[in-house]
Amino acid sequence: MRPEVTDLEIRLLLEAIYERFHYDFRQYAIASIRRRLIQALTAMHCESISALQARILHDERAFPRLLAYLTIQVTDLFRDPEFFLALRQHVVPILATYPSLKLWIAGCSTGEEAYSFAILLAEEGLLDRTLIYATDINDDSLRKAQTGVYALDRLRQFILNYRAAGGTGSLSDYYHADQDNAVMAPELRRRITFADHSLATDSIFSEVQLVSCRNVLIYFDRELQDRALGLFADALCPRGFLCLGTKESIRFSAQAPRFNPMSVGPKIFRRVD
Protein backbone atom coordinates (compact mmCIF):
# COMPACT_ATOMS: atom_id res chain seq x y z
CA MET A 1 0.00 0.00 0.00
CA ARG A 2 1.24 3.48 -0.80
CA PRO A 3 2.42 5.23 2.37
CA GLU A 4 0.76 8.52 1.45
CA VAL A 5 -2.60 6.75 1.03
CA THR A 6 -2.13 4.96 4.35
CA ASP A 7 -1.29 8.23 6.06
CA LEU A 8 -4.40 9.86 4.59
CA GLU A 9 -6.51 6.96 5.89
CA ILE A 10 -4.87 7.32 9.31
CA ARG A 11 -5.66 11.05 9.44
CA LEU A 12 -9.29 10.38 8.53
CA LEU A 13 -9.54 7.58 11.11
CA LEU A 14 -8.11 9.76 13.89
CA GLU A 15 -10.51 12.55 12.92
CA ALA A 16 -13.43 10.08 13.07
CA ILE A 17 -12.28 8.81 16.48
CA TYR A 18 -12.13 12.38 17.75
CA GLU A 19 -15.57 13.34 16.40
CA ARG A 20 -17.34 10.16 17.48
CA PHE A 21 -15.53 9.09 20.67
CA HIS A 22 -13.77 12.31 21.82
CA TYR A 23 -10.35 10.70 22.07
CA ASP A 24 -7.77 12.95 20.43
CA PHE A 25 -4.90 11.09 18.78
CA ARG A 26 -4.58 13.63 15.97
CA GLN A 27 -1.26 14.94 17.28
CA TYR A 28 0.33 11.62 18.07
CA ALA A 29 3.61 10.71 16.37
CA ILE A 30 2.40 9.05 13.21
CA ALA A 31 5.15 6.41 12.79
CA SER A 32 4.19 4.65 16.03
CA ILE A 33 0.45 5.07 15.44
CA ARG A 34 0.94 3.51 11.99
CA ARG A 35 2.63 0.42 13.47
CA ARG A 36 -0.02 0.00 16.15
CA LEU A 37 -2.84 0.38 13.63
CA ILE A 38 -1.31 -2.24 11.37
CA GLN A 39 -1.25 -4.64 14.34
CA ALA A 40 -4.89 -3.78 15.07
CA LEU A 41 -5.83 -4.42 11.42
CA THR A 42 -4.48 -7.94 11.60
CA ALA A 43 -6.06 -8.69 14.97
CA MET A 44 -9.42 -7.26 14.00
CA HIS A 45 -9.43 -8.80 10.51
CA CYS A 46 -9.77 -5.55 8.60
CA GLU A 47 -8.45 -5.16 5.05
CA SER A 48 -7.52 -1.52 5.33
CA ILE A 49 -7.56 1.40 7.73
CA SER A 50 -10.64 2.72 5.94
CA ALA A 51 -12.36 -0.61 6.68
CA LEU A 52 -11.30 -0.28 10.31
CA GLN A 53 -12.84 3.19 10.38
CA ALA A 54 -16.18 1.84 9.09
CA ARG A 55 -16.00 -0.93 11.67
CA ILE A 56 -15.54 1.31 14.71
CA LEU A 57 -18.29 3.66 13.52
CA HIS A 58 -20.83 0.89 13.04
CA ASP A 59 -19.88 -1.79 15.58
CA GLU A 60 -20.03 -0.58 19.17
CA ARG A 61 -17.76 -3.31 20.48
CA ALA A 62 -14.95 -2.49 18.05
CA PHE A 63 -13.69 0.83 19.41
CA PRO A 64 -12.64 -0.39 22.88
CA ARG A 65 -10.55 -3.07 21.17
CA LEU A 66 -8.89 -0.51 18.94
CA LEU A 67 -8.35 1.85 21.87
CA ALA A 68 -6.35 -0.85 23.63
CA TYR A 69 -4.00 -1.01 20.64
CA LEU A 70 -3.62 2.77 20.60
CA THR A 71 -3.05 3.35 24.30
CA ILE A 72 -1.90 0.28 26.22
CA GLN A 73 1.60 0.58 27.54
CA VAL A 74 3.23 -2.37 29.22
CA THR A 75 5.43 -1.31 32.09
CA ASP A 76 6.83 -2.70 35.35
CA LEU A 77 7.04 -1.77 38.98
CA PHE A 78 10.21 0.31 39.36
CA ARG A 79 10.90 0.33 35.64
CA ASP A 80 14.40 1.79 35.08
CA PRO A 81 15.51 1.17 38.69
CA GLU A 82 18.35 3.70 38.40
CA PHE A 83 15.70 6.40 37.97
CA PHE A 84 13.98 5.45 41.24
CA LEU A 85 17.37 5.21 42.97
CA ALA A 86 18.22 8.76 41.88
CA LEU A 87 14.77 9.89 42.98
CA ARG A 88 15.28 8.34 46.41
CA GLN A 89 18.75 9.84 46.85
CA HIS A 90 18.35 13.30 45.35
CA VAL A 91 14.67 14.24 45.16
CA VAL A 92 13.05 12.64 48.22
CA PRO A 93 15.16 14.70 50.69
CA ILE A 94 13.78 17.87 49.08
CA LEU A 95 10.21 16.51 48.92
CA ALA A 96 10.49 15.76 52.65
CA THR A 97 10.68 19.50 53.36
CA TYR A 98 7.06 20.03 52.20
CA PRO A 99 4.33 19.69 54.87
CA SER A 100 2.05 17.94 52.37
CA LEU A 101 2.76 16.48 48.95
CA LYS A 102 0.87 16.09 45.72
CA LEU A 103 2.29 14.06 42.83
CA TRP A 104 0.93 13.64 39.32
CA ILE A 105 1.65 10.46 37.35
CA ALA A 106 0.58 11.43 33.81
CA GLY A 107 -0.19 8.52 31.47
CA CYS A 108 -0.29 5.96 34.29
CA SER A 109 -1.61 3.08 32.13
CA THR A 110 -2.31 0.10 34.44
CA GLY A 111 -0.84 1.76 37.53
CA GLU A 112 2.64 0.29 37.97
CA GLU A 113 4.39 3.67 38.07
CA ALA A 114 1.91 5.07 40.63
CA TYR A 115 2.38 2.07 42.94
CA SER A 116 6.16 2.33 42.59
CA PHE A 117 6.04 5.95 43.78
CA ALA A 118 3.68 5.00 46.63
CA ILE A 119 6.02 2.22 47.82
CA LEU A 120 9.07 4.47 47.64
CA LEU A 121 7.33 7.26 49.57
CA ALA A 122 6.04 4.78 52.17
CA GLU A 123 9.60 3.58 52.78
CA GLU A 124 10.80 7.15 53.11
CA GLY A 125 8.02 7.96 55.62
CA LEU A 126 6.26 10.43 53.32
CA LEU A 127 3.24 8.50 52.06
CA ASP A 128 0.92 9.52 54.92
CA ARG A 129 1.08 13.14 53.82
CA THR A 130 1.06 12.44 50.08
CA LEU A 131 -1.71 12.34 47.50
CA ILE A 132 -0.86 10.78 44.14
CA TYR A 133 -2.98 11.71 41.12
CA ALA A 134 -2.56 9.04 38.45
CA THR A 135 -4.20 9.87 35.14
CA ASP A 136 -4.76 8.17 31.80
CA ILE A 137 -7.20 8.34 28.89
CA ASN A 138 -8.03 4.63 28.83
CA ASP A 139 -10.82 3.74 31.29
CA ASP A 140 -10.06 0.03 31.13
CA SER A 141 -6.46 0.72 32.13
CA LEU A 142 -7.63 2.97 34.96
CA ARG A 143 -9.97 0.26 36.27
CA LYS A 144 -7.10 -2.25 36.27
CA ALA A 145 -4.84 0.30 37.94
CA GLN A 146 -7.49 0.92 40.61
CA THR A 147 -7.69 -2.78 41.50
CA GLY A 148 -3.88 -3.03 41.69
CA VAL A 149 -3.85 -6.67 40.63
CA TYR A 150 -0.81 -7.99 38.73
CA ALA A 151 -0.07 -11.50 37.46
CA LEU A 152 2.34 -13.44 39.65
CA ASP A 153 4.65 -14.24 36.75
CA ARG A 154 5.58 -10.54 36.59
CA LEU A 155 6.75 -10.46 40.20
CA ARG A 156 10.25 -11.76 39.54
CA GLN A 157 11.05 -8.72 37.42
CA PHE A 158 9.27 -6.42 39.88
CA ILE A 159 11.43 -7.72 42.75
CA LEU A 160 14.67 -7.38 40.78
CA ASN A 161 13.73 -3.80 39.91
CA TYR A 162 12.70 -3.00 43.49
CA ARG A 163 16.07 -4.13 44.83
CA ALA A 164 18.03 -2.29 42.15
CA ALA A 165 15.97 0.81 42.94
CA GLY A 166 17.29 0.82 46.51
CA GLY A 167 14.25 -0.79 48.19
CA THR A 168 14.85 -0.91 51.94
CA GLY A 169 12.39 -3.67 52.88
CA SER A 170 10.88 -6.58 51.02
CA LEU A 171 8.53 -5.99 48.10
CA SER A 172 6.19 -8.59 49.65
CA ASP A 173 5.45 -6.03 52.38
CA TYR A 174 3.41 -4.16 49.77
CA TYR A 175 1.17 -6.83 48.23
CA HIS A 176 -0.85 -9.90 49.14
CA ALA A 177 -0.39 -12.85 46.84
CA ASP A 178 -3.15 -15.29 46.00
CA GLN A 179 -2.87 -18.23 43.64
CA ASP A 180 -2.42 -16.25 40.43
CA ASN A 181 -2.03 -12.63 41.38
CA ALA A 182 -0.35 -10.09 43.55
CA VAL A 183 -2.80 -7.51 44.95
CA MET A 184 -1.27 -4.20 45.95
CA ALA A 185 -1.77 -3.24 49.61
CA PRO A 186 -4.81 -1.05 50.44
CA GLU A 187 -2.55 1.44 52.31
CA LEU A 188 -0.92 2.24 48.96
CA ARG A 189 -4.17 2.38 47.02
CA ARG A 190 -5.74 4.76 49.55
CA ARG A 191 -3.16 7.43 48.69
CA ILE A 192 -3.68 7.19 44.91
CA THR A 193 -6.53 8.83 42.98
CA PHE A 194 -6.88 7.33 39.51
CA ALA A 195 -8.65 9.66 37.11
CA ASP A 196 -9.47 10.17 33.45
CA HIS A 197 -7.37 13.01 32.03
CA SER A 198 -6.13 13.80 28.52
CA LEU A 199 -2.89 15.69 27.95
CA ALA A 200 -4.28 16.56 24.51
CA THR A 201 -7.56 18.17 25.56
CA ASP A 202 -7.80 18.71 29.35
CA SER A 203 -6.26 21.39 31.56
CA ILE A 204 -4.51 21.25 34.93
CA PHE A 205 -6.42 20.33 38.08
CA SER A 206 -4.10 20.91 41.04
CA GLU A 207 -0.74 22.30 42.05
CA VAL A 208 1.76 19.47 42.47
CA GLN A 209 5.36 19.15 43.66
CA LEU A 210 6.29 16.41 41.19
CA VAL A 211 5.12 15.23 37.77
CA SER A 212 6.22 11.89 36.38
CA CYS A 213 5.45 11.30 32.72
CA ARG A 214 7.88 8.68 31.51
CA ASN A 215 7.82 7.32 27.96
CA VAL A 216 4.57 9.05 27.10
CA LEU A 217 5.79 12.16 25.28
CA ILE A 218 7.71 10.06 22.74
CA TYR A 219 4.31 9.11 21.30
CA PHE A 220 3.31 12.76 20.78
CA ASP A 221 4.25 15.11 17.97
CA ARG A 222 6.13 18.27 18.87
CA GLU A 223 3.07 20.48 19.23
CA LEU A 224 1.30 18.06 21.56
CA GLN A 225 4.55 17.51 23.44
CA ASP A 226 4.76 21.29 23.93
CA ARG A 227 1.17 21.35 25.18
CA ALA A 228 1.84 18.58 27.71
CA LEU A 229 5.09 20.16 28.94
CA GLY A 230 3.22 23.47 29.28
CA LEU A 231 0.59 21.75 31.45
CA PHE A 232 3.33 20.26 33.61
CA ALA A 233 5.07 23.60 34.06
CA ASP A 234 1.72 25.24 34.96
CA ALA A 235 0.83 22.49 37.44
CA LEU A 236 4.21 22.37 39.17
CA CYS A 237 5.04 24.59 42.11
CA PRO A 238 8.17 26.73 41.63
CA ARG A 239 11.21 24.42 41.70
CA GLY A 240 8.86 21.42 41.36
CA PHE A 241 10.18 18.22 39.75
CA LEU A 242 9.49 16.82 36.28
CA CYS A 243 10.52 13.21 35.57
CA LEU A 244 10.77 11.97 31.97
CA GLY A 245 11.88 8.67 30.40
CA THR A 246 15.61 7.92 30.22
CA LYS A 247 15.85 8.78 26.52
CA GLU A 248 13.32 11.59 26.43
CA SER A 249 14.43 15.13 25.84
CA ILE A 250 12.97 18.61 26.14
CA ARG A 251 15.73 19.96 23.90
CA PHE A 252 13.43 20.35 20.88
CA SER A 253 10.49 21.81 22.81
CA ALA A 254 9.40 25.45 23.01
CA GLN A 255 8.80 24.80 26.75
CA ALA A 256 12.46 23.90 27.40
CA PRO A 257 13.32 27.29 29.01
CA ARG A 258 10.76 26.61 31.76
CA PHE A 259 12.80 23.68 33.12
CA ASN A 260 16.33 23.13 34.38
CA PRO A 261 17.87 19.65 34.20
CA MET A 262 19.15 18.19 37.49
CA SER A 263 22.66 16.80 37.26
CA VAL A 264 21.82 13.40 38.73
CA GLY A 265 21.95 11.19 35.65
CA PRO A 266 18.33 10.24 34.88
CA LYS A 267 15.99 12.71 33.21
CA ILE A 268 14.79 14.77 36.18
CA PHE A 269 14.11 18.49 35.67
CA ARG A 270 13.06 21.30 38.00
CA ARG A 271 10.62 24.04 37.11
CA VAL A 272 12.30 27.40 36.77
CA ASP A 273 10.91 29.93 39.27
Next chain:
Amino acid sequence: MAARSTTASTSDARFDAVVVGGSAGALEVLRQILRTMPATTAVPVVVVLHLPPRPPEGLPELLARDCLLAVQQAEDKEPLQPGVVYLAPPGYHLLIESHRAFALSVDDPVHFSRPSIDVLFQSARDTYGGRLLAMLLSGASADGAAGLHEVAAVGGITIVQSPAASEAAAMPSAALALFKPTYVWTPAEMTKELPSLFAVRSSMLGSPA
Protein backbone atom coordinates in the same frame (compact mmCIF):
# COMPACT_ATOMS: atom_id res chain seq x y z
CA MET B 1 29.62 28.37 -7.49
CA ALA B 2 29.70 26.63 -4.11
CA ALA B 3 28.42 23.50 -5.70
CA ARG B 4 31.50 23.28 -7.90
CA SER B 5 34.00 23.82 -5.14
CA THR B 6 35.96 20.91 -3.69
CA THR B 7 33.95 21.07 -0.46
CA ALA B 8 30.73 20.27 -2.28
CA SER B 9 28.65 17.57 -0.70
CA THR B 10 28.23 14.12 -2.06
CA SER B 11 24.78 13.95 -3.54
CA ASP B 12 23.97 10.56 -4.89
CA ALA B 13 20.82 11.00 -6.92
CA ARG B 14 19.54 7.63 -5.85
CA PHE B 15 19.21 7.81 -2.08
CA ASP B 16 18.42 10.39 0.62
CA ALA B 17 19.25 8.27 3.65
CA VAL B 18 21.23 5.17 4.63
CA VAL B 19 19.82 2.64 7.14
CA VAL B 20 21.90 -0.19 8.57
CA GLY B 21 20.90 -3.12 10.77
CA GLY B 22 22.90 -5.87 12.39
CA SER B 23 23.27 -8.12 15.37
CA ALA B 24 25.86 -10.69 16.40
CA GLY B 25 29.08 -10.13 14.48
CA ALA B 26 27.96 -6.85 12.93
CA LEU B 27 29.90 -4.32 14.99
CA GLU B 28 33.27 -4.82 13.28
CA VAL B 29 31.64 -4.80 9.82
CA LEU B 30 29.82 -1.60 10.72
CA ARG B 31 33.14 0.01 11.68
CA GLN B 32 34.58 -0.93 8.31
CA ILE B 33 31.52 0.43 6.49
CA LEU B 34 31.60 3.74 8.36
CA ARG B 35 35.28 4.08 7.52
CA THR B 36 34.42 4.10 3.80
CA MET B 37 32.02 7.02 4.08
CA PRO B 38 33.55 10.31 2.91
CA ALA B 39 33.42 13.46 5.02
CA THR B 40 31.24 14.94 2.29
CA THR B 41 28.49 12.35 2.76
CA ALA B 42 25.30 14.33 2.21
CA VAL B 43 22.79 11.93 3.73
CA PRO B 44 22.04 10.79 7.29
CA VAL B 45 23.11 7.27 8.29
CA VAL B 46 20.85 5.51 10.79
CA VAL B 47 21.94 2.34 12.57
CA VAL B 48 20.16 -0.27 14.69
CA LEU B 49 22.49 -2.75 16.35
CA HIS B 50 21.16 -5.42 18.70
CA LEU B 51 23.13 -5.04 21.89
CA PRO B 52 22.95 -6.57 25.35
CA PRO B 53 20.43 -4.86 27.69
CA ARG B 54 23.22 -2.93 29.37
CA PRO B 55 25.60 -2.21 26.51
CA PRO B 56 29.08 -0.89 27.13
CA GLU B 57 29.27 2.88 27.40
CA GLY B 58 30.91 4.82 24.64
CA LEU B 59 29.77 2.97 21.55
CA PRO B 60 29.33 6.23 19.60
CA GLU B 61 32.87 7.24 20.59
CA LEU B 62 34.22 3.83 19.58
CA LEU B 63 32.60 4.07 16.16
CA ALA B 64 33.60 7.71 15.70
CA ARG B 65 37.26 6.89 16.27
CA ASP B 66 37.94 5.94 12.68
CA CYS B 67 34.99 7.52 10.93
CA LEU B 68 34.99 10.94 9.28
CA LEU B 69 31.36 11.58 10.22
CA ALA B 70 29.89 12.63 13.56
CA VAL B 71 28.48 9.60 15.41
CA GLN B 72 25.79 10.07 18.04
CA GLN B 73 22.83 8.45 19.74
CA ALA B 74 19.53 9.53 18.17
CA GLU B 75 17.21 11.63 20.34
CA ASP B 76 13.43 11.79 20.26
CA LYS B 77 12.13 14.53 17.89
CA GLU B 78 15.65 15.26 16.61
CA PRO B 79 15.70 16.27 12.92
CA LEU B 80 17.95 14.03 10.78
CA GLN B 81 21.05 15.89 9.58
CA PRO B 82 23.15 14.94 6.57
CA GLY B 83 26.60 13.60 7.32
CA VAL B 84 25.70 12.33 10.79
CA VAL B 85 25.63 8.69 11.91
CA TYR B 86 22.79 8.04 14.37
CA LEU B 87 22.58 5.01 16.65
CA ALA B 88 19.32 3.73 18.16
CA PRO B 89 19.35 4.17 21.95
CA PRO B 90 19.34 0.85 23.82
CA GLY B 91 15.88 -0.31 24.91
CA TYR B 92 13.93 1.89 22.45
CA HIS B 93 12.64 1.40 18.93
CA LEU B 94 13.92 4.11 16.59
CA LEU B 95 11.53 5.39 13.92
CA ILE B 96 11.80 8.10 11.27
CA GLU B 97 8.78 10.39 10.97
CA SER B 98 7.56 11.72 7.63
CA HIS B 99 8.98 15.18 8.39
CA ARG B 100 12.40 13.51 8.72
CA ALA B 101 12.78 13.68 12.47
CA PHE B 102 13.28 10.75 14.85
CA ALA B 103 10.62 9.25 17.10
CA LEU B 104 11.30 6.71 19.83
CA SER B 105 8.93 4.06 21.13
CA VAL B 106 8.85 1.48 23.91
CA ASP B 107 6.29 -0.70 22.13
CA ASP B 108 6.74 -4.44 22.40
CA PRO B 109 9.98 -5.94 21.07
CA VAL B 110 9.90 -7.23 17.48
CA HIS B 111 11.71 -10.54 16.93
CA PHE B 112 12.61 -10.28 20.64
CA SER B 113 14.48 -7.06 19.94
CA ARG B 114 14.07 -3.44 20.95
CA PRO B 115 15.42 -1.59 19.09
CA SER B 116 14.21 -3.61 16.11
CA ILE B 117 15.72 -3.35 12.63
CA ASP B 118 12.32 -4.03 11.00
CA VAL B 119 10.81 -1.05 12.86
CA LEU B 120 13.55 1.28 11.61
CA PHE B 121 13.51 -0.05 8.03
CA GLN B 122 9.71 0.08 7.73
CA SER B 123 9.45 3.63 9.06
CA ALA B 124 12.34 4.69 6.78
CA ARG B 125 10.55 3.09 3.83
CA ASP B 126 7.35 5.00 4.72
CA THR B 127 9.32 8.26 4.82
CA TYR B 128 11.86 7.92 2.00
CA GLY B 129 10.15 5.38 -0.26
CA GLY B 130 12.67 4.00 -2.73
CA ARG B 131 15.21 6.78 -2.10
CA LEU B 132 16.92 4.65 0.49
CA LEU B 133 20.10 2.60 0.81
CA ALA B 134 19.48 -0.22 3.29
CA MET B 135 22.10 -2.68 4.56
CA LEU B 136 21.54 -5.83 6.60
CA LEU B 137 24.61 -7.29 8.26
CA SER B 138 25.60 -10.36 10.25
CA GLY B 139 23.12 -11.42 12.91
CA ALA B 140 21.50 -14.30 14.75
CA SER B 141 17.80 -13.45 14.30
CA ALA B 142 15.36 -12.79 11.45
CA ASP B 143 14.86 -9.15 12.47
CA GLY B 144 15.40 -6.82 9.53
CA ALA B 145 14.65 -9.28 6.74
CA ALA B 146 11.00 -8.25 6.29
CA GLY B 147 11.86 -4.56 6.57
CA LEU B 148 14.65 -4.87 4.01
CA HIS B 149 12.27 -6.69 1.66
CA GLU B 150 9.83 -3.78 1.94
CA VAL B 151 12.60 -1.31 1.11
CA ALA B 152 13.44 -3.39 -1.97
CA ALA B 153 9.78 -3.57 -2.97
CA VAL B 154 9.59 0.21 -3.34
CA GLY B 155 12.83 0.39 -5.31
CA GLY B 156 15.42 1.12 -2.62
CA ILE B 157 18.99 -0.15 -2.91
CA THR B 158 19.45 -3.18 -0.65
CA ILE B 159 22.72 -4.76 0.44
CA VAL B 160 22.95 -8.03 2.38
CA GLN B 161 26.16 -9.28 3.93
CA SER B 162 26.86 -12.65 2.36
CA PRO B 163 25.88 -15.35 4.87
CA ALA B 164 29.06 -17.30 4.22
CA ALA B 165 31.11 -14.27 5.23
CA SER B 166 28.97 -13.50 8.30
CA GLU B 167 29.82 -14.44 11.86
CA ALA B 168 26.11 -15.20 12.34
CA ALA B 169 24.31 -16.13 9.12
CA ALA B 170 20.66 -16.22 10.29
CA MET B 171 19.89 -12.56 9.65
CA PRO B 172 21.29 -12.28 6.12
CA SER B 173 19.94 -15.74 5.26
CA ALA B 174 16.44 -14.72 6.38
CA ALA B 175 16.59 -11.78 3.97
CA LEU B 176 17.86 -13.91 1.07
CA ALA B 177 15.03 -16.38 1.68
CA LEU B 178 12.53 -13.57 1.06
CA PHE B 179 13.90 -11.76 -2.00
CA LYS B 180 16.91 -10.99 -4.16
CA PRO B 181 18.66 -7.86 -2.88
CA THR B 182 20.54 -5.43 -5.12
CA TYR B 183 23.91 -6.69 -3.80
CA VAL B 184 25.15 -9.59 -1.65
CA TRP B 185 28.60 -8.58 -0.48
CA THR B 186 31.33 -9.83 1.82
CA PRO B 187 32.76 -7.22 4.21
CA ALA B 188 35.75 -6.88 1.87
CA GLU B 189 33.45 -6.23 -1.10
CA MET B 190 31.51 -3.65 0.91
CA THR B 191 34.71 -1.79 1.70
CA LYS B 192 35.69 -1.91 -1.97
CA GLU B 193 32.32 -1.11 -3.59
CA LEU B 194 30.62 1.29 -1.16
CA PRO B 195 32.90 4.25 -1.97
CA SER B 196 31.57 4.30 -5.53
CA LEU B 197 28.00 4.45 -4.21
CA PHE B 198 29.05 7.36 -2.02
CA ALA B 199 31.49 8.91 -4.48
CA VAL B 200 31.34 12.55 -5.42
CA ARG B 201 30.21 12.62 -9.01
CA SER B 202 31.81 15.69 -10.37
CA SER B 203 29.58 15.63 -13.44
CA MET B 204 26.52 15.94 -11.17
CA LEU B 205 27.78 18.64 -8.88
CA GLY B 206 26.57 21.50 -11.02
CA SER B 207 22.95 20.67 -10.32
CA PRO B 208 22.50 19.80 -6.67
CA ALA B 209 18.74 20.32 -6.90
